[in-house]
Amino acid sequence: MAKAKSKKKEKKLKKRQERCEQVAAISPDRFDEMRQALQARVKASRYRHSLGVSQTAEQLARIYGVNQSEAAVAGLLHDWDKSLTGDELKRKAKKLKLAGKEVREHATGVLHSWTAAATLRDEFPELSDAVLQAIGRHTCGAVGMSDLDMVVFVADIIEPGRDFPDIEGLRAAVGEVCLEELFYRTYKANFMYLLSADMVVAPPSLDVYNSLVVERKERLEAERAACDAPAGNEASEAQLLAVEIARREQLAREAEQQMALARKAAEERERVREEKRAKMQAEAAETQAKLEARGKARLEALSQPEPVMRPEQNASSQGESICDSGEAAGVKTNEASAAVSAQASVEQPAALAGDQPEKSKVERTPNGARIIPIQ
Numbered sequence: 001m002a003k004a005k006s007k008k009k010e011k012k013l014k015k016r017q018e019r020c021e022q023v024a025a026i027s028p029d030r031f032d033e034m035r036q037a038l039q040a041r042v043k044a045s046r047y048r049h050s051l052g053v054s055q056t057a058e059q060l061a062r063i064y065g066v067n068q069s070e071a072a073v074a075g076l077l078h079d080w081d082k083s084l085t086g087d088e089l090k091r092k093a094k095k096l097k098l099a100g101k102e103v104r105e106h107a108t109g110v111l112h113s114w115t116a117a118a119t120l121r122d123e124f125p126e127l128s129d130a131v132l133q134a135i136g137r138h139t140c141g142a143v144g145m146s147d148l149d150m151v152v153f154v155a156d157i158i159e160p161g162r163d164f165p166d167i168e169g170l171r172a173a174v175g176e177v178c179l180e181e182l183f184y185r186t187y188k189a190n191f192m193y194l195l196s197a198d199m200v201v202a203p204p205s206l207d208v209y210n211s212l213v214v215e216r217k218e219r220l221e222a223e224r225a226a227c228d229a230p231a232g233n234e235a236s237e238a239q240l241l242a243v244e245i246a247r248r249e250q251l252a253r254e255a256e257q258q259m260a261l262a263r264k265a266a267e268e269r270e271r272v273r274e275e276k277r278a279k280m281q282a283e284a285a286e287t288q289a290k291l292e293a294r295g296k297a298r299l300e301a302l303s304q305p306e307p308v309m310r311p312e313q314n315a316s317s318q319g320e321s322i323c324d325s326g327e328a329a330g331v332k333t334n335e336a337s338a339a340v341s342a343q344a345s346v347e348q349p350a351a352l353a354g355d356q357p358e359k360s361k362v363e364r365t366p367n368g369a370r371i372i373p374i375q
């Protein structure tokens, strides 16, 4: 069942597309035939109005991306049944069951759109459903208007031959607002005109107006949401920027910490080097001091005159000083020297013979002092 419905829907859609292509393919000559038929059907003012609507609809279609050929044809033929009188329209609408008695009696002005949409294909078989629908909706509109429906409706209100207080505002809005907003403003202006002129508002128009108000509210909320989206993106970008700043600050802190650690390590290495240097200097100084002390000791030892120890001095050193007793001592020294000399002449005949003391003859006292024999 569902499959059958789907096939039927596809077939209908295909047929509609074929019809749209046929309308789009309407030649200038065929369009001129339609224009001449309209001209022969309606009065001059209606004909001029229809030409204005056709041209305006084509312009709106170009601006809002709607099929221009369909818009031009729908605009041209939208008031096809305006040639009928009120009574003719009532009878035709009743015959076609297009409107109730109340609408037929009190809103006769909207009947021409419905009757034309229902019968125009008898005159022009190539007209698409879309064109006929736009023609049928150009008075009261409908819930769920197509783009072509809105284009034809707006064109009928703002075409060059129209003149009413708010028309320039509507014309100025063309291309400045979306098609839905342009249609809403146009529909509202038309609605206000009916009220100001104390004209009956057809029941379908009230439903359409209410639906347009609701749709517009939803559309504006969606547009506000879309407008708020960049703000959200900006907030998101600000958050990302804050995160990036925080990340770079963290990197800077880490780099500073690493530099501090590097400085501390360098200072520690320098301190160790300084300690080693000081220790080496201390050791060097100590070694130097020891060496100097040792050298000094050696120098002192070397520079100290070695005492000449004579045998008698050895004896005298046990009781009195050499210089303690003046000449008397000198006398004794001479006497002692004479005695040592006499002893030496006795004990060392070889030295006298060789005229040089022999080393083997040199003696030392117990404390290491040499005993040099007196010659």
Ligand SMILES: [Fe+2]
Pocket (backbone or CB within 6 Å): 078, 079, 112, 113, 138, 139, 156
């Ligand atoms: Fe009309």
Ligand SMILES: [Fe+2]
Pocket (backbone or CB within 6 Å): 049, 053, 078, 079, 156
């Ligand atoms: Fe019209």
